[in-house]
Amino acid sequence: MQRHEYSIVVSAPPAEVWEVFWYRAADRPQPPPPRPGEKVQTQIHILHPGDEIGEGLVRHCTFPVPKWLLSGGVGKSWEWLTQVKPFESWVYDAIGKPLWSKAHGETRLEDLGDGTTRIHFSETYTAMNPVMARLFERRVHQSISRDNDAILAAIEGGIRWHRKRRARPKEQF
Numbered sequence: 001m002q003r004h005e006y007s008i009v010v011s012a013p014p015a016e017v018w019e020v021f022w023y024r025a026a027d028r029p030q031p032p033p034p035r036p037g038e039k040v041q042t043q044i045h046i047l048h049p050g051d052e053i054g055e056g057l058v059r060h061c062t063f064p065v066p067k068w069l070l071s072g073g074v075g076k077s078w079e080w081l082t083q084v085k086p087f088e089s090w091v092y093d094a095i096g097k098p099l100w101s102k103a104h105g106e107t108r109l110e111d112l113g114d115g116t117t118r119i120h121f122s123e124t125y126t127a128m129n130p131v132m133a134r135l136f137e138r139r140v141h142q143s144i145s146r147d148n149d150a151i152l153a154a155i156e157g158g159i160r161w162h163r164k165r166r167a168r169p170k171e172q173f
Helices: 014-022 130-145 148-167
Strands: 002-010 043-048 058-064 074-085 089-097 101-111 117-127
Touching: 002 130, 002 148, 014 101, 014 117, 014 148, 117 130
Parallel strands: none
Antiparallel strands: 002 117, 043 058, 058 074, 074 089, 089 101, 101 117
16 A cells, blocks of 8 residues: 655645535546557546535546556546545545556645645555566556656646636626
């Protein structure tokens, strides 16, 4: 089993950070799936929005993995979100491939009181096949987990987008 934990601080209160992750998940535009041979970008497709706060949300994720896994450099996971506490935290459980793995993660928002939020991420990751786990689990999980700077940039970009969206005048009908 592999464990990965990290935290980042963003210049936004928890409600704005929450909005980046949870903004009308059912209504947001879904990106097209990657085409064969196309460079893989992390994408999240909402399969089921869950209830009014997102409890039970189901998502399908694609993300880059090492090409030596013979999956075309594409990893996939199916994730179920539970224990949702608006503006505070949520938990996910996932099944992924190409290693056929299971993961359990938690995201927690800590209000630092000065208009900033520390976002805590933690995840455990286990390849289900003991031989694959021994040979590849650590290397694959390190590869998947190393792009924390990209996550920070994506969250900050989402915060900027939502601030611009809220600042636009509402259309008059």
